[in-house]
Each structure stands twice: as structure tokens, then as C-alpha cells.
Amino acid sequence: MYPRRILEEKLLHLLAEDVGQGDVTTSAVVPSKCKAEANVIAKSDGVVAGIEETVTLAEALGLNVDCFVDDGVKIKENQVLIKLTGKAATILTAERTMLNLLSRMSGIATATRTLNEKINKAKLKTRIAATRKSAPGLLYFDKKAVIIGGGDPHRLHLDDMILIKDNHIAVAGNITEAVKRARQNASFSKKIEVEVTTAEDALKVAELGVDIVMLDNFSPQEIKELMKHWKKKGFCGIMTEASGGITSKNILEFAATGVDVISMGELTHSVEALDISLEIVKTV
């Protein structure tokens, strides 16, 4: 989503952190004129994400890139994803930064896709969404991986949408006051979402005219109950989002309630990296 040159800057910045004052191993062991060919290889099955980032960084460093997969594609163990050709020293110095990003993004995409397929198989329509519970500094990459996995990024950051949570309500005094202020002060270009902990509050804020209601720590049963009132009241243009206590085990119960969105912090705060490695296959 970034223009390529802006993406390049971000990636070079990440590489620079890892390089420090220079890759002393490669300097000592690899002659600067030596050329090599290397494969980026999946070491387990999953959904790949971070291909655009890997290609962009490799090309920015002067490597030639043959890319065999697109972001979002399912990959198999031992599948070659990308072939890099060029200065051996460049490949070796950038190896870890490329793999770290690719593995993390693929891990996120894989987890998201798995949940999505579960829901699709059950013929349900609920969207899986990420939250802002991410690794600091990696919001952009984490959210992009969620999108590639078929999820919804939710707010990209704090300037994105009005999302009134428990702490905002605590400061505003009560939920009605908080929503009133939001409707008065927010730009017309922003949606307004409110987090509620009771069905009563859910109905109250729906009446006040918000765009989305986040049902925090509701059980599937409580949500089903609420959905009945929702239809009766004609709130169907107002979206609902379930959040809290949702796992891959119980996700179908939540999805079956008819809630529009299910958001899960663990998609980005507790990532299991997909195992991907790089192998030098030829030197010249």
C-alpha cells in the first residue's frame, strides 16, 4: 500500500538496525566480488505474505530476483519461493532481515487464513479483524499480512476511526456523554464505534446513532440474544463486532451468532512465525 520508494526506506531502515557498523562475518569470509545464487525456501506449509517486501528490499540492494509466488498464495514445505542472484555478500548480509519479515508476515497470514476458512466452510459471513495489539513499529506490516490472509485490518492507527473504549467512557463520565461528544466533534469522514459490556448499553448507543458497536466479552449466547433485539429495532445498518475471549476453538460459535466482525488481538500480538529459510545454491 506504500509507494515502492517509501517502502524501500522503511525496509532499509530495518536492515540498517541489524547491520550496525557492518556484517563482520561476511566481510571476513566472502570476497566482495563473489557472486551467488540463493533460494528462499518454505520449511513448512502455510500462506505466504511479505513477498512484495522481500522483492523490494532485494532489488533495492541490487540483487536480481525471480519470484515464483504472489502474496497470499498457499505454499508447501520445501517450495522455492524466490531465487536471488547477485553479490554473495549482499545476499548474506540481508538474509536475516528478509527472512524475519517474511516469516512473521507469513505466520500472520497463515493464522488469519485458517480462521477464515473455518468460517467459510461453515457458510458464515463474519469477517475476521485484527486489532492495534501488534508489535510496536510493525503495525503496517502486521496489518498488511492480515489483509493478505483475508482478514480486515480494522483501524490502522489512532487517526483512523473514532473508537470509544472503556477508558474513554470512564473519562467522559458515561457512555451517552462520550457518544454525544464524538458525534459533535468528529469529522463527518470518520465512522464512530463504541465498546459496550452490556446488551443494554449496546441498544443505547445504537439509538444514539453510532456506526459500529463492539460487544466486549459477550458470550455467544448473549450476542444471539442481542441480535434478536437488533433486528426488531431495525438497527441492521449498524454493524456489530465481537471481541474478547475468542479463540480458534470457539470462533464458530461466535460467528454463528450473526455478528458482523470478530476481532482478535492474538493475530498480531502473539504471532507464530512461519519457518522459511535461505540457501546459497551456487557461487560464481
Place this chain on the structure above:
Amino acid sequence: MYPRRILEEKLLHLLAEDVGQGDVTTSAVVPSKCKAEANVIAKSDGVVAGIEETVTLAEALGLNVDCFVDDGVKIKENQVLIKLTGKAATILTAERTMLNLLSRMSGIATATRTLNEKINKAKLKTRIAATRKSAPGLLYFDKKAVIIGGGDPHRLHLDDMILIKDNHIAVAGNITEAVKRARQNASFSKKIEVEVTTAEDALKVAELGVDIVMLDNFSPQEIKELMKHWKKKGFCGIMTEASGGITSKNILEFAATGVDVISMGELTHSVEALDISLEIVKTV
């Protein structure tokens, strides 16, 4: 380990990413003069890390901080870790960035400590070490969390130590040549470590005079076997590091071999964040 002002810059940079053009919810809902008191609270048991970061960021933003725990301390569910007092808007805008870092670092410290205690309880001396398989951009914080959890950070980045891996050897032609070049070209101030995949190579590089030998994907049995030769040959000043295929389940088998260091990528590439939250407890 960073001087405070340099740490401040890094943290403000992470905050700025999340803020974008401004926290539109807080702007709309919270009067800029409103003051509040908030608690940072553990939502599960673990080892806390990131306290210095949280305090530094909060103070940099003008908040008053009462801090009840030090980095490295064991914390219990519902324990109040830090009390923040000051502008409500500031607390709300910084909440997620503070918690994201604190939760990630505490997750890493907790996992590291758990492995360490396992080894200590078995009266073994092996060190647990991290690798450079981390979230890009977060190497510093991830490694610091490993240290707080009682682990060894291993290389901080590429300028740190000579670590000759499979790909370097592939480019150099063979392991002897790679080690020879390293010994010739590296600064005397750097240790030299070499990754090997056979006992034969392990003994060969030890003869060549390296500081550390990394045993990649050796079984505990293979390591034990090797250790016997190690003692016989009098290589005891040369450290050994086991790497690959080590999990919390089999770690004691590896530790029992007498290997000096066990390094595990999952400590930093597949972090499970510790659940920590922030609650506004009073507004003024």
C-alpha cells in the same frame, strides 16, 4: 542499555507511528484539560520486562509515574505494576504503544525464565540464548527482554561476532577455508563461532582455533558423543552451542549433554505476549 535520551527517541518514534495525524477519538471525547489516574495491571502471571521503557515513555510525555515493580520481577494476575497520573488525553493516546511493548517484552522474559528455571532445577548450567530471528526493528527490545528473563542475548547484530554459518561456508568453498579467512581478516576483538553439521567438522574447526562451535541439528545423543572427544582433545576452552530442533519439551535432554549454550529462535520470533492492560481509575 541505551542512554535514556536515546531510548526516549526510539520510543517516541514507535508512538508516532501509532498516532498518525492524531488520536481522533481522544480529541473528540476527552477535554484537553482533564486529568486522570490509571493503573497498568497484569492480567496473567509471568515475568515483567519493559518497565524501564514504559516509565521512560510515560515521563517523556509529561506523566507522573509510580512504579511498583522492577524489570525481571515475577508478577501475578491483577497485580498493579505502574500508576500513571496526568493528562487523561496523554494516557489514552499512549496506552496501546506502552502496552504493546510491555506485553511483548514480558512475554519474552517469561518464556526465557521458564526455560531457565527448568535447567536450574535440574542442577544444570547450560545458558539459554536468543538468536537474530526476531521481529525486524525490535532487536534491541527483544534481546533486552531475553536478558531480563535470564538468557543470553547472543549477537546483538551483524557487527558483533564472527558467526560462520552454512551459507558462508557454501560461498567460501569449504569450512577450513572459511575459518582460515575469518582468522586472517577478523579483528582480534571479535570471537569466532562456526556452525557445523557433523561431529567431524566440529573437531576440525576446534583444531583450527575458533572460540565457539555451533552444533546445528545434532541430537542429544550425538552431542554427548562429541563431548567425550572434546574432553579428550582438551578443547574445553572452546565453547559449544546447540541449535535447531530444541523445544521446551526436550530442552533438558540437550542441557544434560554438557553443551555450554542452547540457542532458540522461537524465544523472539514466535512470542506470546503477556496479557497486561491499563485502566483509568480516577478522573479529576
Place this chain on the structure above:
Amino acid sequence: MYPRRILEEKLLHLLAEDVGQGDVTTSAVVPSKCKAEANVIAKSDGVVAGIEETVTLAEALGLNVDCFVDDGVKIKENQVLIKLTGKAATILTAERTMLNLLSRMSGIATATRTLNEKINKAKLKTRIAATRKSAPGLLYFDKKAVIIGGGDPHRLHLDDMILIKDNHIAVAGNITEAVKRARQNASFSKKIEVEVTTAEDALKVAELGVDIVMLDNFSPQEIKELMKHWKKKGFCGIMTEASGGITSKNILEFAATGVDVISMGELTHSVEALDISLEIVKTV
């Protein structure tokens, strides 16, 4: 809307551009220990904006600040807005950067307020909104000044809302296809706005389920006509925005049509700075 420390960085960056390698005049003429008192004074009537920025920059540079007005207040020619006390050299070096921002932001706030009052006096409810036609690099400050003047900032930047304009439609092939893609691909957290040039298209996209319709270069008469269909069709939850060819002269005609929002590029692309100056009133 930025946390103070992030605002400080932005302002110091602007100052640094003007300072270059140092303020050679002040270095030559003003002893570094000389202290002074200076007044920031309005040289014409208007609405002030940029007070927070001026105070933040002055305090960041170590000056004492007495501030007599808040952002958004009406000021009169010769009114003292702020008194600065501290190192004379610091005041003189920062003078122009402070005044440039304060004058620009106050100019924007004054123009916005003038239009707003016109509409309010006519008992109309239309909102005045800015566009992204701003001075590059100053989007944040320009939009904040619009808000202070009582206007709506509209999109802060490109990640804010889906706004499908003529060029997007040209690329997508036709308006239906463009809206269809947006609805399919956009996050649920974003509103969708579409620019149309005919009443027919306005009704078409309203049927397709967008949040806002931008009526580009419609005459007041055309808008009135459309509003009739709007009510008949029951599109009243879908907002309308008039854009193009609207000036302070004809704005009431547009506002009288019942359109929800009127957006005007000139609020930020052709700013008339409010005249504000700084005078040293005492040296110590």
C-alpha cells in the same frame, strides 16, 4: 492532537530548516547571556490559531511563556497574545518560525470562521470542510487550523477514508465497478465517499450503498433538485457534499440547498496569513 513531544519534534524540525548553520545576525549582535521580554502582537483582527504550537516551541527552547489567549479566540489589532521571557538570542532566532506558523494557522482559522458565521447567521447547518489541497508538509497544521476555525478537516490523509474520485473511476472503468470494488475490499472501519458529476450518478451510487456522495461542480439549483429525489428515495442517512466553484459570495446559495457539507480547497491552498508580529519590549 499530537502528543506534545511529537509536536515538539515537528516544530524543532521546522525551526532547524530556517536556522541552517546558525543565526549569524544574532550571534554577531546579541551577547549570549542577554535576557529579554518580548510580546507577540496581533496586527489585525481575526481568529487566532497556532497558540499551542507557539507555546510548545517557545517552551521547548527554554523560554518562559505567558499566554493570554486560547486557540480559536477572536483577537483584535494590537492585542498582545503571548509574552515570552528568556534568552534574547533564543527569542530572536525562533521569532520568524513561530510567527510564520502562527500567521498561517490564524489566517486559515479566520477564513474558516468567517464562512461559518455566514452560514450560522442564515440559520443553516451545512458544515464547511477543508480538502487535501494544502501546502505540502503542512497538512497537520492546516487541518488543525480549519478545526479551530470551526470547520471539518475532511480526510487527514490518504489512509483515512475511501474517496473515489474521477480518476479512480476512469481507471476502474465505470462508477459501478469502482464502488463495487471499494465495498468488497475496504475495511469495515472506513466510510466510502464517491465523487459524481451528474444527478443520475448520485442516485446510482446511493443505491449501491455508499456513505457520502460528493457532488462535483453542481449548481445550487441542481443540488436542490437532487435533494428532492434524495428524500423521496429515503437516502437521508447518506450524506452529501458539494464541491467546486464555491466562493464566499455564493456559499449561502449552496448552503441553502440542504447539502450536508461544503468543501473548499482555497481554505488551505490559498491562505492569506494573518498579520502578527513580535516585539522586544525589555532587555535585562
Place this chain on the structure above:
Amino acid sequence: MYPRRILEEKLLHLLAEDVGQGDVTTSAVVPSKCKAEANVIAKSDGVVAGIEETVTLAEALGLNVDCFVDDGVKIKENQVLIKLTGKAATILTAERTMLNLLSRMSGIATATRTLNEKINKAKLKTRIAATRKSAPGLLYFDKKAVIIGGGDPHRLHLDDMILIKDNHIAVAGNITEAVKRARQNASFSKKIEVEVTTAEDALKVAELGVDIVMLDNFSPQEIKELMKHWKKKGFCGIMTEASGGITSKNILEFAATGVDVISMGELTHSVEALDISLEIVKTV
């Protein structure tokens, strides 16, 4: 005047501000492989400036550029200035940043040229100069536009020339002392200019040996009077600059006094952007 790569960095930085976390509209509506051709078109007559910037940014983003005008050329309504070819998404994301800079710079160049032509037509030789009253952060671009319009940039920033103004004099105690210090402390490589408010002071500082005298808020009559003494005293190597209260209406009266330079803050602090737009003309 910047080397191209340094200019690129500045422009990418401006683009990055507008992009935020990504152009969500283009991501949703425009397939990443879609190519397009777009024209940058003048919507009113004027003098164009910012062509180098537009071309540099477009090429940095990987677009092909056909450029039909040079900076400083007179353009007509509906004239195609530049044709861009390449990824449609890139064109759409960069459109507003390119146009914002081009429109602002062209607005400045147009206003400067208009004043210059007035003076030339009257067969006068006075130079039109800008001041440091500019949009913060845009000094470089604003001054470059003035030069393209045929004006003099005056000081680029604070390290450029010694310019002793009223506030410096207030701090130094009196004008003689201020000039004395400047002559003693300034580098020989800098010119010294002094702002005066009376003819008496003008003559005094000329005697003290400065390079330029700025006549602040003098009427044309007062300047004429002063010029007589100037010749008599043989001060003709010392330049004079008129400043304050000069508008496009009375500029010829000032120019006719024989003053060397006329400086006007409004050239850069109250810019009227020239209307320029971008149209997708073909997609592939």
C-alpha cells in the same frame, strides 16, 4: 539547486506525510498491475514553477515522464504540462502531493513575474525580493519559485547574511552599537544589512559602513528625499531596500524612487495557488 537525490528525499518525505499508512482508496479500487497515462493540465494562465520537482518525484516513483514545459515558462489554461505513464496506482497516490507543490510554486512564480513585468514595462530596474515570511518547512521551494518568477530570494535562512532588524537593535541598545558589533564579529564573507525607520538612521548606518540599508515603512516620497542625500554623500555602492506597505498597486511609486530592491512578504506568506490538475487519459 539541491542535487537531485537530495531533492528526491525531500519530496518523498512530503509524499509520505500524505500517504500515511497507505492510499486506501487506490488499494481498494485499482488493481496493482493496471497501467495508465495521465496529463498534468493547467486550469488557468500563469507562470509555471515546480516542474523539476514534479518530474523528480514522478521518476523517483518509477513513472515515465514526458515534460512539455520548463520552469519559468508562461502557460495557458488547458495546456498539457506533463504526461505521466506507468502504474495507475502510483499516479493516483502521488497526484495530490505533486499538484499541491506545483500549484503553490506556480502561484508564487506567477505573482512575482506579474510584479516584475510591471516594473520592466515602466523601464525601471528595481529588483523584487522575497522575505523569510514563508510557509514553515517550504522555504526552499518558495524561494526557488520566486527566483523562477524573476525575483530575488533574499536570505535563504538565518545563516545567510547579517540582517539587523528592529528587535536586534532593541537588544543591542542602539543602532550604532548593533552595527559596530556586527562589523566586529561577522565573517568577512557575509554582507551586512540594517533595517532603519528614519532617514537619519539610514545615513548614520551608511556612514558606519554597511552593505545594504533596509528602509522600513518609508513612503515613496521619503525614499526619494533620502536618495538625493545618498547620491550627494557618495553612498552609491551601498544598496537600498524598501520594505513594508508595498502592494501591487503602489509598487511603481516605490520603484520610481530609485531604491535598489523592493521586498514583499506576501509573495510567500499569502500565496494564491495556481489551478493545475491531473487527468487520467488512458488505462492499459
Place this chain on the structure above:
Amino acid sequence: MYPRRILEEKLLHLLAEDVGQGDVTTSAVVPSKCKAEANVIAKSDGVVAGIEETVTLAEALGLNVDCFVDDGVKIKENQVLIKLTGKAATILTAERTMLNLLSRMSGIATATRTLNEKINKAKLKTRIAATRKSAPGLLYFDKKAVIIGGGDPHRLHLDDMILIKDNHIAVAGNITEAVKRARQNASFSKKIEVEVTTAEDALKVAELGVDIVMLDNFSPQEIKELMKHWKKKGFCGIMTEASGGITSKNILEFAATGVDVISMGELTHSVEALDISLEIVKTV
């Protein structure tokens, strides 16, 4: 000459380079709560420069500073210049960055002062000036040290003054053309200097109306000769600068010619650092 906050940023940036991922020695050896007192001590005689930088960096890092000397003062071997009190770890981490800058700047100031005193003792008035032959990235600090040593900084950087050198003349075709272009295109706010290699060219450019003539590689005898024509022609308002082949040995011969300025690259390109060290004197 920089405002303090801008200076702080530059200094923290220099410190950050040296710190890398953290001061591992201090982290290992010094408890973070340990306080200490340290003296910055001259290890040889000279003129001190860099005191403002040292104090600013130390205070930015939270240290208490007692400063016993001002920039420009003569110091003696073993003299205590500054006492620092605070966290021992902070002092130890910042020690080398502080000393490196202080030693370099003091080395430059000492060399400049020595030359200046030689000229003053001979009752001559020539100014000693630096050039742009400096350590890249350190122009600001190097030039400031020259000023503190009593020298003239000459151009701070390329936007400072028009200085037409041999290569510009080669490109322009001939010296007359180069000067003509400069007079036509340069801002009135800039002085124009031209480098010449013959007396004939010196007289030619003086006729053309430049501000300063640089006599490149002239012998003292040649300059004396030229000075006679200079007076005869009445060029005395035009300054002369001698450059090339001037050393501390022959400097008086050059100064005695009556040339206004002598510029010497070695003042900044071949600096001998003044020996200054830091000693912990107490821990608490």
C-alpha cells in the same frame, strides 16, 4: 550558534553512533543505580573549545555539570575543566563522545589562536580563515572552533557566498564570463568572491566589480606587487584573500603583504586533537 535543542539533537545523534545497541561494558560492570563524580581534565596546554557542546550533551543525559571554563579560554595541563555528577553508567557511556568532540574542537581552536597571536604580535591585521576542507559531517563544529580560536569561519557551506573557483571558470569558459553570470544571477544578499592565479586576472575581476579576490598560490612577493596596483586603482573596498602554500612558518610573510585574509585548509582537515581526559573521582 544552534539553538540548544537543535544542538542537543546533533550531539545525541553522534552519541548514538558510538553506543550502537548499548554499552555492554558498563551494563556488565556498573550497577544502574551507582552514582559518581568525574572530572574532565586537560592533559596539555591549549585553548579550549567544545565546552558548550560537552555541557549540553551532559545535561541532556541528566548529569549535573559544574563548568569552570568558558569556550575560548587558555587552559593548562592538569586543569579541571568540568565536573560531572550523576549516574556512573551515563558518564562512562558518554565519556568518549564528549572527549572526542572536545579534543577535536580544542585542537582546532588552539592551532587557530597560535597563528592569530603570531600575527597580532607582529602588529598585523590579517584575518586567519578556515576553508570547507573539513571532516565531513563536522563542518558546524569545526567552524565554530575556528571562531572560538579567533579565526573567521569563511563560508559555512555552499549556500553561503558566491565563490568562483578554477573549476567554475573552466566550465564557464573564462573568468569574465563566470563573473558576469554570477553578477547577473546571484542574489543581492550574497558577496561574490573569485579565485585567480595571476595578478592580471586579479585586476580584471576587480574591475568587473566583485567583493573579494582570492589569490591562489601567490608568493608573498607577488602579493606585495599586486597590492601596489590595488591602491593605485582605488580597489581598496575590494578585499583580498591569500590561499595555498601558507604554513605557520611563512604566515608572517604573507600577513605582511597587507592581504586582508589568509585561509588555510589544514586548520580543519588535518587537526591535531588536544589531549583531554575524564577521570572518575568519587563514587557514591
Place this chain on the structure above:
Amino acid sequence: MYPRRILEEKLLHLLAEDVGQGDVTTSAVVPSKCKAEANVIAKSDGVVAGIEETVTLAEALGLNVDCFVDDGVKIKENQVLIKLTGKAATILTAERTMLNLLSRMSGIATATRTLNEKINKAKLKTRIAATRKSAPGLLYFDKKAVIIGGGDPHRLHLDDMILIKDNHIAVAGNITEAVKRARQNASFSKKIEVEVTTAEDALKVAELGVDIVMLDNFSPQEIKELMKHWKKKGFCGIMTEASGGITSKNILEFAATGVDVISMGELTHSVEALDISLEIVKTV
């Protein structure tokens, strides 16, 4: 040792400092379309370093480069090192930044090589090493030049190796305690070096198990004496480094003691730049 793109950023940053708001001389005198050919020429004999930097910067700016020497090669007065072809304005604007870095790095490499050859000619094996006493901000380039000259870079920065110096010992209380803490807290990946001032301490820390002992201000005689004990004790795996009071005059006496490393601050803190210049040889 940096990947090329990261090196480019550093070099462009150095150039940007020198350019300020633009090269006003070149802008005024050199038409932007004028092309030229220029030679970079040695003006004295030495060892060249900085070729990679010069080529990288020149190519980043769009110049064509013919490079006739590699880093580390001996060059003669008047030898052409590099030919640059391209926009004359680009060559002239970048000239000084390129030469400043090339001259400094070549000066360092030349001095290092000279010392090295002295030692080699005497058939000794001692390594010459740099220290962290460098120009702030130039550590990378200075250390790289030392390596090119055949020296050892020693620590690149503070995160590199444990080096316990006098001040650390003062804070820790005594040398035994300092070493104990280092061994306990440091990563296994770091060597530990300790600075000692007496033979007694040297033997003590060797017993404690450090990797390197720095003999501070020992005379050659004292070192020889110590070396005898060293062999007797069997400390031969522990390296020794002599530091303090070593000059090009007495270096052979130190080298003859059998010490492993001789470190000298003056290699980088008191650099004599090698004279290298750039000449335009043709314009087109």
C-alpha cells in the same frame, strides 16, 4: 562493510550538510545542462582509501565513473584516481564532500600502512590497532580506513566487546570485582579485555580468565619483563595489547616486546589528510 544503499544514505547525508539550501555559486555560474569530465588526482604519495565511498556517492548522484585504483593501493603524486563524467553542476557541488572524505580516509590509511611496513620490515608480527578516539560521527569511515591501511579496527563501538578501563574499575571498586561482574553478566559472544597499569594486575586478571589484557603506559622494558611471566604461566592464549605513549619513533621497541597488539589513538584523532584534488578537464 555497509550494504551499498545504506552507505549511499550516509554519504548523501554528509553531502546535504555541505549543500545547505543549494550551491549558489554553481547555480549562478553553471548552466544546468552543461556536461563535464573531471579527474580526481593525487597531489602527494600515499595509500588510497575512500574509493568505494567516492564511487558510490558519484554514482548515486547520476555521474559516470571510471575508477583506476582500488582501496588500499599505493598512489603517486599526480596520479589520476577516478574520472567522473556527467552534469558539471553535480560534479562541482559534490566535489568538496567527496574530496574531504577521500583525503581523510587516505590520510588514515597512509599513516597506518607506514607503521605496518615498519613492523613488517623488522620481521615482527604485532598488529597495529585503532581506538575509539575518532572524529565523532566518522567512526565507520575512520575504522574502515584503518583496515584498508592494514590495521585492526579494534572495537567499532560500545556494544562490541567488554573493555574494562580505569574508570570502570574505579566505579566497581577494584579490578577483581570488575572482572568478576563482567564474566558473570556479559554475553558468551563477547571477548573481555581489561586495562591494567601494573604487571601485578596484568597477571591477576589473566588468572581471572579474561581474553585480552591492555597494558596501559607500560615501557617496552616493563612489557618484556611481563612477557616472560606470561609464558611461564602459560597465558599464551590470552592476548596482550600495549597502549599509551607509543609513537612512530618508538613503535619498534614496543613491537619487539612480543606484545600482540599496539593501539594508537592518533591514527584517528589526529589525522593528516592526504592531498587529493579534482580538476575539470573537459566541458561539453
